[in-house]
Amino acid sequence: xxxxxxxxxxxxxxxxxxxxxxxxxxxxxxxAQRTVLFWDVMRQRGNQYREHLAETVPNxxxxxxxxxxxxxxxxxxVNYGLVRIVPPKGVTVDPRRRPFVIVxxxxxxxxxxxxxxxxxxxxxxxxxxxxxxxxxFLPEPVPAQTIEDIARAEAIFxxxxxxxxxxxxxxxxxxxxxxxxxxxxxxxxxxxxxxxPIIIAGSPLSYWAGVHGKNPMRxxxxxxxxxxxxxxxxxxxxGKFDGAWLVQNFENQNPANTLWTKQYNVYSKIDTEAPRYLxxxxx
Numbered sequence: 001x002x003x004x005x006x007x008x009x010x011x012x013x014x015x016x017x018x019x020x021x022x023x024x025x026x027x028x029x030x031x032a033q034r035t036v037l038f039w040d041v042m043r044q045r046g047n048q049y050r051e052h053l054a055e056t057v058p059n060x061x062x063x064x065x066x067x068x069x070x071x072x073x074x075x076x077x078v079n080y081g082l083v084r085i086v087p088p089k090g091v092t093v094d095p096r097r098r099p100f101v102i103v104x105x106x107x108x109x110x111x112x113x114x115x116x117x118x119x120x121x122x123x124x125x126x127x128x129x130x131x132x133x134x135x136x137f138l139p140e141p142v143p144a145q146t147i148e149d150i151a152r153a154e155a156i157f158x159x160x161x162x163x164x165x166x167x168x169x170x171x172x173x174x175x176x177x178x179x180x181x182x183x184x185x186x187x188x189x190x191x192x193x194x195x196x197p198i199i200i201a202g203s204p205l206s207y208w209a210g211v212h213g214k215n216p217m218r219x220x221x222x223x224x225x226x227x228x229x230x231x232x233x234x235x236x237x238x239g240k241f242d243g244a245w246l247v248q249n250f251e252n253q254n255p256a257n258t259l260w261t262k263q264y265n266v267y268s269k270i271d272t273e274a275p276r277y278l279x280x281x282x283x
Contacts, residue, residue: 037270038263044274045281052282063088063122065134069160072142076149079138082157084131091126098170098196099161100125103154104136105178105202105243121175121201130173133161135180141240151187158194171196178202179246220249 065083072079087093102121122132135157161172173196176184181203188195234241251258266273 034267034270037274038267041266041270041274041277044278048278048282061085061122061134062120068133068164069157071137071153074153074156076145076152077142078145078149078153079141080135080150080153080157081137082160083134083136085122085126085134087126087132092129093126093131094129095131095165096167096169097128097130098168099131099133099165099172101133101135101158101161101172101174103174103176103180103184104134105176105180121177125173131165133157133172147183147186150183151190154183154187155191155194158191162194173197173199175199175201176203179243 064086066086067081067083069082071077071081100121122134125132135154158172158174162168171194174184174188176182176198178201181200182205184198184200185203185205188198230241233245262277266277
């Protein structure tokens with residue numbers, strides 16, 4: 001090797017070393033920045049949760065609503081209520097069109113696909129010019145209320161909606177989401193005359209419903225021996241079954257997503273993902 005080649009070789013080695021150090025430094029800076037921003041998003045999530053709990057009637061509707069019937073004032077009081085969804089600016093509804101009534105699932109105090117985004121069940125009904133109503137609830141049940149009391153209250157709600165639209169072109173279309181769908185079907189079996197079309201989203205009515213090999217909740221019920229665990233949990237809760245347990249069932253379907261993937265997705269896309277993540281966590 002000539003004397004001229006030695007400095008060139010040394011320069012190449014130095015360049016490679018400094019290149020690796022530079023890349024490592026860039027990675028460390030990026031990771032530190034992402035970590036700070038990630039934990040700031042977690043801070044916002046915590047504040048959002050506490051603010052949500054402090055609300056008198058917590059929900060995640062993106063629409064303005066006005067109370068029609070407070071279930072606590074009924075002969076058999078319940079913590080449910082009927083509200084009218086106020087059409088947003090630029091949306092016109094026809095009171096003669098069939099009204100839509102969305103029933104909130106008890107697993108968590110939020111309407112989910114019902115109305116926490118503009119492109120939702122409420123949003124689609126509004127686009128077609130239909131009046132919209134929403135059945136939601138307070139977090140704490142009225143002492144001694146039963147599922148039968150809730151069914152009676154929902155019947156009163158539907159009677160009220162029908163009375164508000166005597167010239168409608170059909171009976172109310174009722175959408176029941178998840179547990180709300182089962183509640184709707186129980187009421188429809190008793191008072192079918194109250195209903196127009198019934199849409200139940202995520203409310204399988206048979207134990208074999210679902211996709212074979214997927215969605216293990218359909219199997220967990222059988223493996224756990226049926227409804228005794230729900231009854232036991234209710235007894236341990238002093239007569240109350242917290243809807244959060246139902247949400248936990250969904251989370252348990254894919255613990256890796258719950259504990260890791262969801263958070264890593266925010267970390268890896270920290271510049272753009274925070275609004276979507278916080279919006280869904282609020283729900």
